[in-house]
Amino acid sequence: MRCGTLKRFFPIFVLPTLLSFVLVFVVPFVMGIFLSFTEFSTVESATFVGLKNYLRAFARGDGFLRSLGFTSLLALCVVVAVNLVALGLALLLTKKIRATALFRGVFFLPNLIGGIVLGYIWNLLLGGILSYFGLDITYFASLGFLGLLLLSVWQLSGYMMVIYIAALTSIPKETEQAALVDGATPFQLLRFVKLPQIAPSIAVCVFLTLTNTFKMFDQNLALTQGAPARETEMLALHIFRTFYGRVGWQGVAQAKGVLFFIVVAALSGLQLYFSRERKEKI
Amino acid sequence: MTKKQINVVIYAVLILLSLLFLFPVFLVLINAFKSKFYISADPFALPLGEYFVGFENFRRGLSSVGFFAAVGRSAVITVLSVLVIVLCAAMCAWFLVRVEGRFSRILYGAFVFSMVVPFPMIMYTATYIIDRVRLSSVLGMIPVYLGFGAGLSIFLYTAFIKTLPIELEEAAQIDGAGVIQTFFRVVFPLLSPTAITVAILNGMWVWNDYLLPYLVLGNRLKTIPVAIELAMQGAFGAVDLGGLMAMLILAILPILLFYLFAQRYVIEGIVSGAVKG
Structure with a gap:
């Protein structure tokens, strides 16, 4: 299509999307950065306060840092657990056996269920198990942590598994056979042939799991609600509650939102950097 | 062994x-x-x-919280939003690829950038704007979802459109097709693999989304996830767990049926949305 003719169709082709995008993303984003330097209870009443909100976000006893710590620790554990399970499943499903599509479908299923629903499913399941010991998921923060970890493994493993299966099946048959002819044990085959070949996929999955866990909100709300005493409150829920649960704290909440954005953007930037690095090496 | x-x-x-x-x-x-x-x-x-x-749980537990209206609302919002996103994002992406220049580059960059911005960063301001321009209604959610879904959708479409030979479009023009005809008769049919991916990714997202409809539509116009959360939170006295179980089943059932018939597309669609990102 010639550039000039198409250009005149800008109002039909681009405008609807552009207008929606500007309304719900561009304007709120710019406004959000501006408001993070102000104190406000409604947008119209904003007064400039400099970096005060950011300092208050980091103030002792606010809970933002605790929430950041909790989220980071959970994300770290989720990354390790999910990727180990996913890789294990992928290795099993790339063996020469039948009905792999059926198993793949089952393991992938939890991924399709929404966060709120997931949270209540696990609330029922874990509540049932814990009640045998006279416990409840909100009794200790460590129980909530474990619950969120289990839920995440259940939800994300199937997804990462599909990525690993795609990577494993694209390894040339010859390399594997050559290693077997040389007398490689199954462990050596995995360690020195398979894992190096799927390294790019491992990087992708690690970062996907990381950013997914960092942004988790629905599951957190439905499973633990941050209880006990807001100790299992993850970043997204913490920011939400600062906005809507504390009058006069909207500016601080917005500053926390900006900080949250910086953390997530840094993780995404790191991912981009790593995937470029790998491509250049190959 | x-x-x-x-x-x-x-x-x-x-x-x-x-x-x-x-x-x-x-x-x-x-x-x-x-x-x-x-x-x-x-x-x-x-x-x-x-x-x-x-x-019994399905009868009593659901009618008491207006769950059937929520199912209808979720269905309307999901179907219409997905249709609009699939079409509008494709048109926008095609324009941005074919009309080269600084404007297209900047706009594409902004769309990609929006993918790394987490929702809490803009939830307060976006809710404010949406309310100000009076989009806080079931149909108003369609442009809202178009705006939020544009980033990933345009990103996926753009990657695919760049692999399409421009000669096809030129041939259509020589045969007398206008811009609109070229897009709908030649380009859009070629985009169908990506369109399926875009539809599935956005469909799952909109159907399961909780926070955005909660903030924008609230308890007045509940969607399924909002109704479920509300049934657990807002209940006076004892929570009706039977009703909750029924709601959870009805929230999963449509996804499950869809998955049963289109498993391959669903898995490929969802995962290709990630690997490219």
Whole structure:
């Protein structure tokens, strides 16, 4: 299509999307950065306060840092657990056996269920198990942590598994056979042939799991609600509650939102950097 | 061990894991047919004897919180938003690829950038703007979702359009097709693999989305996830767990049916949305 003719169709082709995008993303984003330097209870009443909100976000006893710590620790554990399970499943499903599509479908299923629903499913399941010991998921923060970890493994493993299966099946048959002819044990085959070949996929999955866990909100709300005493409150829920649960704290909440954005953007930037690095090496 | 024995072990492990993966959903299913008094007391018991209440949970638990209206709302919002996103994002992406220049580059960059911005960063301001321009309604959610879904959708379309030979479009023009005709007769049909991916990704997202409809539509116009959360939070006195189980089942069922018929597309669609990102 010639550039000039198409250009005149800008109002039909681009405008609807552009207008929606500007309304719900561009304007709120710019406004959000501006408001993070102000104190406000409604947008119209904003007064400039400099970096005060950011300092208050980091103030002792606010809970933002605790929430950041909790989220980071959970994300770290989720990354390790999910990727180990996913890789294990992928290795099993790339063996020469039948009905792999059926198993793949089952393991992938939890991924399709929404966060709120997931949270209540696990609330029922874990509540049932814990009640045998006279416990409840909100009794200790460590129980909530474990619950969120289990839920995440259940939800994300199937997804990462599909990525690993795609990577494993694209390894040339010859390399594997050559290693077997040389007398490689199954462990050596995995360690020195398979894992190096799927390294790019491992990087992708690690970062996907990381950013997914960092942004988790629905599951957190439905499973633990941050209880006990807001100790299992993850970043997204913490920011939400600062906005809507504390009058006069909207500016601080917005500053926390900006900080949250910086953390997530840094993780995404790191991912981009790593995937470029790998491509250049190959 | 012989090869056959190894395979038996692998099958056993896989079947065991499958049961483990299905168990949480199965647990909700059996509890949906149990009297609400026995759910928290004995969640692992089967719905037999005095525990069994048939479809009572579905009847009583759902009508009391206006769940059927929520199902309708969720369905309308999801279907219309997905249709609009699939079409508008494709048109926008095609324009941005074919009309080269600084404007297109900047706009594309902004769309990609929006993908790394987490929702809490803009939730307050976006809710404010949406309210100000009076989009806080079921149909108003369509442009809202178009705006939020544009980033990923345009990103996926753009990657695919760049692989399409421009000669096809030029040939259509020589044959006398206008811009609109070229897009709908030549370009859009070629985009269908990506369109399916875009539809599935956005469909799952909109159907399951909780926070945005909660903030924008609130309790007045509940969608399914909002209704479920509200039933658990806002209840005075005891929470009706039977109703909750029924709601959970009805929230999963449409996805499950869709998945059963289009499993391959769903898995490929969802995963290709990630790997490219």
